Amino acid sequence: MKNLFWINILPLLLLLSCKEEQPSVNIDDTLPAPQAVKNVTVKNLPGGAVLYYDVPDDKNFLYVKAEYEIRPGVIRETKASLYTDTLLLDGFGRQGEYAVKLYSVGRNEKPSEPVVVQVAPEEAPVRQAFHDLALTEGFGGVRLFFENPYMKDFAFCLIADTLNNGDWTALQTFYSKNSSGVFSHSGLNPKPIKVGSYIRDRWGNTSDTLVSTLTPLFEYMIPKPYGVFNLPSDSFEPAEGNAGRYAITGLWDGITNVENSNIFANSHVEPMPQTFTVNLKQSATLSRIKVHQRIKNEYTGSMVKKFELYGSNSNNPKDDLFGGDWVLLGRFESVKPSGPGAITAEDRNYANVQGENFELVPTDEIPNPWVPVRFIRFRTLETYNGPSERGQVIIAEISLFGQSTK
Template identity: 45%
Template sequence: MKKIHLLVAFLVILFSYGCSKEARLDFIDDALPAPAQVSSVIATPTPGGATLTYKLPNDENLAYVKAVYEIQPGLYREAKSSRYTDTLQLVGFGDTLTHEVKLYSIGKNEKSSEPTLVNITPNIPPVQSVFKTAVMTATFGGVNVSFDNPNKADLAIVVMRDTTGNNTWSTAATFYTAALSGNFAARGMESKSQKFRMYIRDRWNNKSDTLTQSLTPKFEIEIPKNTFIPLVLPTDQTVLAAAGYPIRNLWDGVGNAGFYASSNASILPQWITIDFGKKVLLSRFKQFMREADHCYAGSGLKTFELWGSNSPDPDGGWTQWQLLGTFNTLKPSGLPLGQKTAEDINYAVNLGADFMFPVDPVPVRYIRLKSLETYSSTGQVVIMEMSFWGQIIE
């Protein structure tokens, strides 16, 4: 019994010592003065910002360094870095003017030093540099905007339309991207001369200049799907589809509830054939990905070819087929495999990945979808829906 009492007493002392030691580690002395200022500040301009490097004060009370700066009149931002680094990144500027930045040393007791003042002059911000590369042209059913974004900045491309002809402007479409380059179309418009505007916005609400043009969208309609049927040729995907996910699901219009999937045992490349039931002059098409495991992942289709014919080879060969184009599915964010944003999902699942033909195709009745690469599967291909636009020839 005596040994038990001694053991309990020892544990109590050990616990008390541990608590008192922890308390000393966490102790903050409110009486300590603010740390000294940072010194030897060097500002290196970046697109829409700057990188600051500096010499830290030799003060045990230092917790972090804080920069305070104004990116727009009355709109201030803060940037912080710990005592273990000598670098701060400033972002959010929408111009190339000279801006004053205040650098504070902050103590563990949250006392601030007097500010160290430094002036920075940002390089051209992405909203301006990307705008300079942007080109707006008429396309089928609307207007197309192409652009280069070498810094992969998070941007919104905004297209507006004069809905009355009297400068009554409304947003026709907004495209969010962080991709290296892009090709974006706003559609669903009549084939008549209209006024359009385009500008670029970033996440700090900095805006570029505005491009205004009068353009005439090219005539097109969505090709009715009521005459579409599968055409099974000898060399087509032999196991046509996983159970319950046939080719006709590509045009059933029921979303995630119905989709096409080839067999898990299939290999790439593989192809399927669709009979439109009429000859059409295609202008563009959309591929809709299935949400969950096949949106920019898994068996989602990444790289493919589209071929057209009016008299397919009976033996399933390729002599009577013409290549209409080779396509890669765009991910607006530009993020690597395994990462995607809400905008990526909305584009691929709800809006549909939009594809233009590199050259105007000839009128065709039959198309062949040749799948070359998925995002990570070895053979299975999953597509939720496909839609086509153009003109009915006969």
């Protein structure tokens, strides 16, 4: 029995004996601060700079710290470990000369005497982006166009002087780090209004303000409820066993904050591309379509990424999408405002709560998208699952806007 006991614990003893001993780090508070860095050179960048230097040959040396003022009263601190000889400085919103204090810091957190260097950042991305900012009137509001060549995290702030007395109020803030794009703000009356826009970066730096007096074009939301008009080739059947929760009528019930009901979700094996048809119950010229994604599923899975919108003014349009009853109104793609990477709270708010706006605009292919229509046909080309021959489509709500042609 004793022999059996030793056999059982022997592997454990061997395992414990084979573990590497972790070296302990002895911090000596009596050691002096390390020597300062030497031979510092500067490479200026848009809104920042890179510092190159020689690190001290000192066993107590742990990292380099830089302290600098990015604007009056705002001090920024950045660090670089002992394993590198470069340090990136960022957060500058204006061009000019800035003093930077460089410290060598020991393991005991004692800093050396500072080495002061001067940097002269080039024009900051937040100010460069301002040069390409543009405002135009849109249906029921205004449109904001932007370029963001450095793909920085920006807030695009839209403001208005609604009383024309110099008192500006916030209308909406859009967030994006995409290289370019357009945002729309709706809900404005069709009369002249002074609007402005400026850009804010992640450090609180702001651009100048672009101001323009615009007159929004008249539009209204096509009244709901819309009507069911299923054509033979449409993919309108609810997901398997969920007819009561995922019917096509969920597209216009006004509910967007419920995940597992009051949405349209069709079968998982429907062919792609796939269509569904909606009866507007009146003749109208459309200005935009708003699409709300399913809550807690934004920009993933079966949410629509690419689609086409068709319209027909026939009283009883035929099924053949390319047979003459239907006209192409626009091709669209859903784009996550924050750009590549994680889905942010602002992304989710835009996709589900606010709804993605897709505006009908003239193109070489579609010189006049503003034709009277009684029915629309929504043709999904691709979801966030990626290209496929079959798949499910999920949409929480759609709303159509435009002008009645009665």
